[in-house]
Amino acid sequence: MFAFNLGMIFNYQTQVRLRTCYLQRAWLGILLFVINTPSLATTLSLKDAQHLALNQDVYFQGSKLEEAAYQHDSNAADSWDNPTISTTLQSVPTDGFSLNQEPMTQLKLGIRQAMPRGNSANISRTIAIEQAQKEPVKRAARRAWLLREVSLEWLAWYRAEQTLALLREESQSLAQLLETVESSYRSGVGGTQQQDIIQIRLERLRLKDTILKEQQAASVALARLSRWFDFSSEVSFTVPETLNHHEIFPFNKSLATQLKRRDVLNVIDAHPSVQLLVKDELVATQKLTLAKEQTKPKWAIEAAYGYRQDAQNGMSQADFISVGVQVDLPLFNSKRQDANVSASAARLGVTSTQRRLEVRRLAALAEAREAELASLTDRQQLFDTALLEQSESLAESALNAYIADKGTFDDVMRARISLISAKLDALALHVDIAKTLAELAYLYYPLTNEKNQLTGSRLDDRFLDTHKTTTDGVAKQ
Template identity: 40%
Template sequence: MSYYFLTNNPLRHVNATCRISVLLCLFSLFFLYANSAKGQTLSLEQAFQLAIQHDPVLEGNVHREHGFEAQAEAALSWANPQMSVSVQNLPTDGFALDQEPMTQFKVGLKQQLPRGDENRYNQQKYQVMADKMSVENQARKAWLKREITLAWLNWFYSTRRIALLDKEKALLSQLLDFTSSKYSKGVGTTAQQDVLQVRLALLTLDDKYVQAYQRQNEAKAAFSRWYGAPLDESFTAPSSMELNAILQSSDVSLASFVAAVESSEPFSVLQHHPEALLLQFQTQIETQNLKIAREQTKSQWAFEASYGYRQDEPNGMSRADFVSLGVQVDLPFFTQSRQDATIAAAAAKKSASETDFRLKVNELAANADVLKTRLLGLSERKALFDTELISEIEQLSEAELTAYTNDTGDISDVVNANLKLVQIQDDVLKIDVERAKTLADLVYLYLPSHAFNSNKE
């Protein structure tokens, strides 16, 4: 419990009425900074929803998915048939259509067939690319929630930090009044450097204020990165930490989530993380590209048909029309070195994608181990503060206050004890925020993993 002091009387011999007034002021000022500013508090869940609603990447992925699905449908179609119209063997000495028997008006059609199963593999490739977009959205949403959580926690910390600085300033101001009064009246051994030290502490506190307000403004401005505009001024900073909201799920409690994370094997679970799944989809795409490259070694066929119309002879004798049928095939056997190189390149890309998947899983698992170790250390520090340090400093503060009220202590000792309590509260705040950030990183790693969710069910 923190206490604030209004008295500036350096003398110990005060009457009972003054001491009672001091105690009443102590307890009343304890609630002085508890009142939050009016306005709508931006909850963590609201921040999530606003970010998802305004994220252009998610909207763009929907259009990309539709585009790939359309390409998959179009990939099965054959190439457009070709039509040709010509006048052949026209004599140059008169340009008459009925002069020579070889002159004809010819209309032809040509249809080129796909090369092997190239169209089917292209269709499968585009379908995989469309399916990849849904996983891309899952990864984007998980990433957005983590980034929003970190920004929200920075805003929360800077706001609570300012409140603690207000408490510290009130205590230092009372200590300055007390020290200045005691020095001016020549009471005790108070020297001028004591007054200067307190003033220097207040000046240092002003610098802390500047930094805290700068961090608060930066944290609030960071939301514009996802909202496309500065955060509405009607929103105020959060007054409490929402650990359950960080879990992004009402079905999983904080204790059960932490227990499940500690007992899980990250290398198997994180294979199903969206970041890893995206690389698996990329491997499937490269597999289709390899199949397409192999199809390029097959011949491509084309069929054509034409009809040649001839005019009758000048004497009226009829001339027969012509019908032509043909087959075309390319011969890829003379470019074997180029085709082998193309297949080798596609196979190498597929192998590289498989390697990227393993590296990504290793990276995610290593991050998970680091975060679990960090969370354990922060929890131990939190327990130390809760069970020992805070209670000890509160007992010291109570003892100094009791000694002062019984005329056996000095008010400067009481103020210094409460300053230590404020510093302890600042340390606890840092630990709480760091634990929440670590939890947000673990949620990003584990909750989007399908295997982890199925195990929890």
């Protein structure tokens, strides 16, 4: 009985050791698998790229620090200069240097307070406040510019990746065509010739070279995009399968036709780049006022107390109190002050002119982009309704005619080249529309800004995007 129990215990311990060994090997295998497994590709959408760029842009942090600095400057500007305290031992006789020898000898303690010239302190404070208020506008302008730049570079990367996908699909189609032609050549059916096989192989080599070029272009485009945000080198990004124009510009494509020119100018006038010039104009106005204040006199108040010792004969001598006012008369520097006022007035005029020019420039760009968008939309409709379908029909009919020995192989290759060219042109057109919409989103930033919802603005819901989205992600009216 005792031996039996020892045997059971020994078997049980052996099983535990084996089970533990198996578990350790299993965990080791899982660990090695995780370490050696390559990183999975992550889909990087346009919104994700914009979000990463906005969150990792160090400009915003610097702008907030600059705003805080101007706020501190405003607190410092609205204050007077420190008072000046002076101590003077005056009218000391030189024949004996006795402080009670002469009645004029006294120890004088004085204080002087200079006041700002005119209202210059309050104006300087206002200038600092205006400079601080410029920083949020500068951040909005930076945000609008950054969204546009990231969108354009992301779209360049998207076009390169989608071009690669089309070329790889065409490579597979050529591989299938090569199998069909080789099978027909081996069976002796039809008029298939050896040069047809060579021509397909040569076309595949050319296509492979084109794929390598596009891979390089895609890598360069991703590298340019990655300068806006940091990510691990082990992470690989892929583009989404579809591109939705509505995510780039959430309004009708015919927005310009629904807006009056006055409304367009109102939207552009609220653009951060224009509002930044408005802030510059306000600062220039305050600087002109400050220059005019410098022509006013500068006042100072002083007071002094003079202490005298008793006379040598014991006679008490009265102490003195002095009160005075000083004024700075700007008489001899009037030429310099007038020049400063004229220069400040000229700078104000320059800033006002720049603001009007900026509004005109943005309005002209918006009009040009709207005209470009209309032309691109017409071309896209042509591709979607006829050109792509006809190119596919031509390629299919040419292949069927060649198999039935009613057509030449050159017709097949020309039809395939025409089809892939049409697909690449359609992709380029699709991306060009997206780039134009990104430009319009920048120009109409007051409308597209997420913080300024359309329902709370002066424009009504008739500008909302009411067109449907097709299966390929292209927004159509």
